[in-house]
Amino acid sequence: MASKIRVGILGPQKPQGAFLPPFYGPGYIYTIFMPRQRILPIREKDIQAAILQWLELHKYFCYRQNTGAFQNAQGNFYRFGHPGAPDIIVVANGRYIGIEVKAPHGQLSKVQEHFKDNLILAGGHYIVARQLEDVIDYFLQSKEK
Numbered sequence: 001m002a003s004k005i006r007v008g009i010l011g012p013q014k015p016q017g018a019f020l021p022p023f024y025g026p027g028y029i030y031t032i033f034m035p036r037q038r039i040l041p042i043r044e045k046d047i048q049a050a051i052l053q054w055l056e057l058h059k060y061f062c063y064r065q066n067t068g069a070f071q072n073a074q075g076n077f078y079r080f081g082h083p084g085a086p087d088i089i090v091v092a093n094g095r096y097i098g099i100e101v102k103a104p105h106g107q108l109s110k111v112q113e114h115f116k117d118n119l120i121l122a123g124g125h126y127i128v129a130r131q132l133e134d135v136i137d138y139f140l141q142s143k144e145k
């Protein structure tokens with residue numbers, strides 16, 4: 001399905017993917033049809049990758065904290081990582097900072113809330129990042145202090 005776009009007299013640059021009449025140009029009023037583009041939701045792994053790149057670019061000591069479980073071919077079940085641990089660990093200026101990456105509408109689980117509370121009680125810092133800007137804002141604010 002296509003969406004209709006009404007273009008004014010001055011005529012903008014041709015939108016990418018648009019079907020235009022042969023008389024396209026300034027001075028005409030016309031309607032163009034654009035193919036509707038599917039908007040994909042932002043994935044946590046994409047946000048996480050952007051955060052890790054930014055941290056490494058700014059020379060922060062950081063790493064990705066994997067947590068999970070698997071079963072091997074013999075049927076043995078193994079767990080790794082600490083339940084509720086944040087996705088990214090950063091140590092900056094002697095501060096332990098846990099960054100939990102969530103999609104725009106994602107929520108912390110009870111185990112993650114418990115880990116967050118314990119980390120803060122121990123003197124650590126915890127960020128729930130829904131976008132790269134959440135992390136940038138935290139580090140800019142902490143430089144001001």
